[in-house]
Amino acid sequence: MGMGSRRVLASAATALLLGFSAAGTAAAEDVPVDDDGGVSAAETTDINDRQGWDDPMDQPLSEVGPQACEHPSTWYSITSKKAYHVPSWWNGTKYKDGPGGTMKVSVTRGGTISLEISGSGEWSAGAILAKAKTTISVKVAGSVTITTGHEYSHEIPRNKYGHLQYGSWGYKITWKKYRSSGRSCDTRVELAHGNATLPTTETGWKYWETSS
Numbered sequence: 001m002g003m004g005s006r007r008v009l010a011s012a013a014t015a016l017l018l019g020f021s022a023a024g025t026a027a028a029e030d031v032p033v034d035d036d037g038g039v040s041a042a043e044t045t046d047i048n049d050r051q052g053w054d055d056p057m058d059q060p061l062s063e064v065g066p067q068a069c070e071h072p073s074t075w076y077s078i079t080s081k082k083a084y085h086v087p088s089w090w091n092g093t094k095y096k097d098g099p100g101g102t103m104k105v106s107v108t109r110g111g112t113i114s115l116e117i118s119g120s121g122e123w124s125a126g127a128i129l130a131k132a133k134t135t136i137s138v139k140v141a142g143s144v145t146i147t148t149g150h151e152y153s154h155e156i157p158r159n160k161y162g163h164l165q166y167g168s169w170g171y172k173i174t175w176k177k178y179r180s181s182g183r184s185c186d187t188r189v190e191l192a193h194g195n196a197t198l199p200t201t202e203t204g205w206k207y208w209e210t211s212s
Contacts, residue, residue: 037115037129037142039201044144048152048204050169055082058174061135073180074191076127078135080174085206086199087167088113088146098161105164105205106151113168113203114143119194123177132198136171139200144168152205160209167206168199 058080087094092109117125125142132140146166156162177192 037126039141039144041110041145041147044201044203046150046204047169047202049154049207050085050204053083053169053206054085058082058172075178075180076123076131077176077178078131078173079176081136082172084170084172084197085165085167086113086170086197087165087206092148093146093166095164096161098156100158100160101156102153103156103162103164103207104151104153107146107148107166110145110147112143112145113199115141115196115198117194117196119175119192121177121190121192123192123194127177128175128196129198131175132171132173132196136173136198137200139202140171140198141201144199144201144203146203150203150205154205154207157209159211161212163208163210165206167203169202169204170197170199172197 059082060080061078088111090109090111093107093111095103095105097103115125115129117123117128129140129142150166152164154162154164173196175194175196176190178188179191180188
């Protein structure tokens with residue numbers, strides 16, 4: 001049984017991995033986030049082989065800003081989302097077997113799957129995470145801890161190769177930050193925009209097949 005390996009998405013002290021474009025900067029903002037958004041393995045739910053989870057295309061979302069602004073303000077909007085299995089790209093969480101037969105796997109090495117953000121302009125990772133929790137799912141997390149164990153098996157059709165990848169049933173999103181001025185929120189100015197990959201508290205094995 002072959003084992004693939006790629007880089008570990010190791011969490012930083014804040015459990016957030018932030019990617020910046022050349023023109024981007026991160027700005028601290030007062031956001032009501034109780035902690036760093038990290039989730040322990042005891043708080044996760046295992047869901048294996050969720051067929052059809054990954055969306056082939058982004059799903060546009062309506063952008064709703066504040067309804068009344070007596071003073072200048074800023075806000076974030078999630079402009080699109082796509083269901084995405086966020087992989088744990090380290091040894092012991094990805095397997096290939098076949099042709100045919102039965103795959104029997106388990107997580108042999110633990111690690112952390114963390115939120116990743118890229119963008120231009122000034123923005124707050126905590127604000128984007130908080131917005132995603134209210135707009136996408138309360139299960140979105142800044143980081144998810146993966147521990148060893150979680151055994152799983154899957155039948156492979158004859159003449160096919162089976163692949164199993166452990167990870168989080170998360171999302172890819174696009175986001176924007178706006179500022180309004182005066183007493184009307186109808187007039188807004190875009191301050192920043194970017195993308196993010198968000199893990200959730202639901203983890204498990206994703207299965208797919210290839211001919212070689």
